[in-house]
Amino acid sequence: MKVKQKNLPKISIITPSYNQGNYLTETIDSVISQGYANYELIIIDAGSTDETLEVIRKYESWITYWVSEPDRGQSHAIQKGLEVATGDIINWLNSDDLLAPGAFNALAREFDLERYDVLCGNCDYFLNDLDHLDLRSERMGLGATVGDTFIRRKINQPSTFFKASVIKQLGIDEQFHFTMDLDLWYRYLLRAGQSRIVLSDTLLTYFRLHESSKTVALSPRFEGDVRKVFYNVLYSLNQPDALLAFMRRAVPDADFKPTRYQVGIPVEEISSFIRVNAWAALIYYNEIGDTASARESIKVARRYGQPFNLTLTRQFIKHYLLPRRLISWMGKRTAYCL
Incomplete structure (x- = not known):
C-alpha cells in the first residue's frame, strides 16, 4: 500500500x-x-x-x-x-x-x-x-x-x-x-x-x-573497534580501573582516546552489561594471578546483581579467605623459624 x-x-x-x-x-x-x-x-x-x-x-x-x-x-x-x-x-x-x-x-x-x-x-x-x-x-x-x-x-x-x-x-x-x-x-x-x-x-x-x-x-579488525565502544561505555558509567584495564587490553590502538558518552538512563537499565564484563574481567585476572584486580571485579559483579551462588562463593574463598589464612600461616612459620 x-x-x-x-x-x-x-x-x-x-x-x-x-x-x-x-x-x-x-x-x-x-x-x-x-x-x-x-x-x-x-x-x-x-x-x-x-x-x-x-x-x-x-x-x-x-x-x-x-x-x-x-x-x-x-x-x-x-x-x-x-x-x-x-x-x-x-x-x-x-x-x-x-x-x-x-x-x-x-x-x-x-x-x-x-x-x-x-x-x-x-x-x-x-x-x-x-x-x-x-x-x-x-x-x-x-x-x-x-x-x-x-x-x-x-x-x-x-x-x-x-x-x-x-x-x-x-x-x-x-x-x-x-x-x-x-x-x-x-x-x-x-x-x-x-x-x-x-x-x-x-x-x-x-x-x-x-x-x-x-x-x-577486514572482519578480524572489527573486534578491536568493538572493544573501544565497550571501553567508552564502561568509562562513561564510571567503572573502576580494574574493569577499564581489562577492556583496554583488547584495544589494539595505542592512540585510542576514550570518549565519555552522555548517560540518561537509570543504572538498572545497564547493570547486566556491567555485571557480565566484571565477571569476564574476574576470569581474566584469575588467569594472570592479579588478586587485587580480581577482588575489585568481584565487588563490581556483586554491586550490579551477580547472584551469590556456588561459583561466586568459591571466588570469595579464593580471593578473600585463602589469602588471609596463607598470610597467617606464613607468619606462624616465620615466628617458629626465628
Whole structure:
C-alpha cells in the first residue's frame, strides 16, 4: 500500500563511496526507483579513481548533492553527509548495498516522528548479486533492558533509520573505522533508552557480501573497534580501573582516546552489561594471578546483581579467605623459624 503523497516526510540517504563504481549504479537505482516523491540522495565520494565519477555524472539529475574529494574515511564521509542532509529521516546506504522496493513508503507509513526516534526494519544479505540471496531478516536486536541489548550485540545498520534531529545531534565518531554504527547505536541507547524505538517487520534493505567489502575482507579488525565502544561505555558509567584495564587490553590502538558518552538512563537499565564484563574481567585476572584486580571485579559483579551462588562463593574463598589464612600461616612459620 502506497502512502498518499501529501505531507510525506523527507528521507535523506547518504552514500559514502570509494572505488566501488561497479556497484554504485545498482545502489542509485534502488533509491531513485522507490516511487517516492520526497527524498534526497547525497553521495560523498573519497576521490575514486575507477568508474565512480562516470556513474555519478550519469545520474546527476537524480542526486541532490555530491562531492568527490579525499576524506578521512567512511565515518568522516557519513558525517559530511549529515551536515548537508535536510530530510526528516536519515540513514546511510553504502555504495554496494541496496534499498528494497517500497522501503520509503514503508518508512513514511510506519515511522511516527512524534512518537519515535528510530525505526528498525529487516535486512536480507546477498553474495555479490541478488540471485544469491540469503533471507536472514536481520534487524537490530532489543533485549529486556539496555544492558541486555548491549550484551546481545545484534546490530543491523542498513535498515535502521533515525529521526534527523537525533542523528545530527549524535553525529558520527571518526575514531571508529569499522563500528561507527555500533558506537552510534550504543550512544543513543545510553542517552535515551529503548522506549522511542519502533521495530518493523518490513524488509527495507539488502546488504551485499563480497570479497572486497570491509565486513568480509577486514572482519578480524572489527573486534578491536568493538572493544573501544565497550571501553567508552564502561568509562562513561564510571567503572573502576580494574574493569577499564581489562577492556583496554583488547584495544589494539595505542592512540585510542576514550570518549565519555552522555548517560540518561537509570543504572538498572545497564547493570547486566556491567555485571557480565566484571565477571569476564574476574576470569581474566584469575588467569594472570592479579588478586587485587580480581577482588575489585568481584565487588563490581556483586554491586550490579551477580547472584551469590556456588561459583561466586568459591571466588570469595579464593580471593578473600585463602589469602588471609596463607598470610597467617606464613607468619606462624616465620615466628617458629626465628
